[in-house]
Amino acid sequence: MSTLAAQVPLSPSELKLLQTLIYQECGMFFDERRSQFLQDRLQRRLKACQMDSFYSYYLLLTSAQGKKEMNALLENLTVNETSFFRIRPQLELFKKTVLEELLRKKQERRDWSLRVWSAGCSTGQEPYTLAILICDTLAYYYLRNPPTPKPLIPPPWKVEILASDINYSALLTAQQGIYTETQMEGVDYTLRLRYFDKLADKYVVKPALSNLVQFDFHNLKTEFLPRRNDVIFCRNVMIYFDSAEQKRLVEKFHQCLNTDGYLFVGHAESLFGLTDKFCMIHDNNATVYKQMEKAAR
Numbered sequence: 001m002s003t004l005a006a007q008v009p010l011s012p013s014e015l016k017l018l019q020t021l022i023y024q025e026c027g028m029f030f031d032e033r034r035s036q037f038l039q040d041r042l043q044r045r046l047k048a049c050q051m052d053s054f055y056s057y058y059l060l061l062t063s064a065q066g067k068k069e070m071n072a073l074l075e076n077l078t079v080n081e082t083s084f085f086r087i088r089p090q091l092e093l094f095k096k097t098v099l100e101e102l103l104r105k106k107q108e109r110r111d112w113s114l115r116v117w118s119a120g121c122s123t124g125q126e127p128y129t130l131a132i133l134i135c136d137t138l139a140y141y142y143l144r145n146p147p148t149p150k151p152l153i154p155p156p157w158k159v160e161i162l163a164s165d166i167n168y169s170a171l172l173t174a175q176q177g178i179y180t181e182t183q184m185e186g187v188d189y190t191l192r193l194r195y196f197d198k199l200a201d202k203y204v205v206k207p208a209l210s211n212l213v214q215f216d217f218h219n220l221k222t223e224f225l226p227r228r229n230d231v232i233f234c235r236n237v238m239i240y241f242d243s244a245e246q247k248r249l250v251e252k253f254h255q256c257l258n259t260d261g262y263l264f265v266g267h268a269e270s271l272f273g274l275t276d277k278f279c280m281i282h283d284n285n286a287t288v289y290k291q292m293e294k295a296a297r
């Protein structure tokens with residue numbers, strides 16, 4: 001048996017070094033509970049790089065040539081579980097309360113732009129769900145004045161959905177927008193017909209819908225994140241950060257939202273103890289946080 005196939009010993013100090021490096025790079029924090037997962041993934045990467053010491057691997061990651069390997073490591077560490085229409089009560093709240101209010105207020109100001117960010121979008125099901133909900137909400141405009149050909153977003157509205165992640169492979173899958181029958185479970189028949197094309201046994205997001213979503217790489221750990229958002233969805237991402245990093249991220253989200261913008265976090269996550277710059281709205285089993293300007297607090 002080759003020595004590379006065997007497990008390479010990982011000392012507590014090497015583990016600490018790598019843990020700290022990963023935390024500094026992307027905010028993911030591996031506590032006791034997730035330490036075995038981290039060690040397994042590190043062993044996997046060490047083997048892929050054909051290296052026989054974790055200290056050499058650490059030096060590779062911190063070298064000028066190490067960027068590619070850092071991305072590969074992060075791809076191995078992220079949890080990309082997601083689905084279409086995940087946690088429906090939150091999406092109902094988004095559609096019925098948040099969107100209604102935003103559209104009404106914007107219409108009064110004759111501001112026809114709407115910008116929504118899915119931060120940590122994984123393989124795309126979340127931003128495409130948001131695109132579908134926005135299109136459906138705006139659809140009633142057609143009743144008054146149907147243009148030809150029918151665009152999904154009626155003029156003069158301009159909708160941008162930004163979808164970002166740290167995992168390049170997930171982003172590529174998201175951009176391709178091709179999903180299996182199992183992945184389509186949450187999407188009902190009418191929505192499938194309207195927003196997807198059938199290609200053999202798969203479903204492909206129609207160009208009219210995918211054109212509304214712009215995929216990009218953004219590491220939520222970095223200082224400069226996309227601004228001027230009306231709504232941010234960052235669900236099931238902060239759960240992997242420690243509370244210091246969660247606080248920093250929520251502060252950045254506050255900066256990245258327009259006044260009175262909304263933040264959705266995962267339904268098992270909360271802003272409790274992290275900030276006093278948002279007010280919580282809870283309705284029908286779902287929660288959203290509304291950004292408060294300093295003056296209003």
Ligand SMILES: C[S@@+](CC[C@H](N)C(=O)[O-])C[C@H]1O[C@@H](n2cnc3c(N)ncnc32)[C@H](O)[C@@H]1O
Pocket residue numbers: 026027028078079080081082083086119120121122123126164165166167170218219220221234235236237240266
């Ligand atoms: C569990 S998925 C959640 C997907 C989707 N938001 C949902 O709730 O269905 C978490 C995503 O967060 C991404 N992620 C983790 N750390 C990140 C970081 N520092 N910056 C950007 N994305 C990150 C992962 O790559 C992964 O795709």
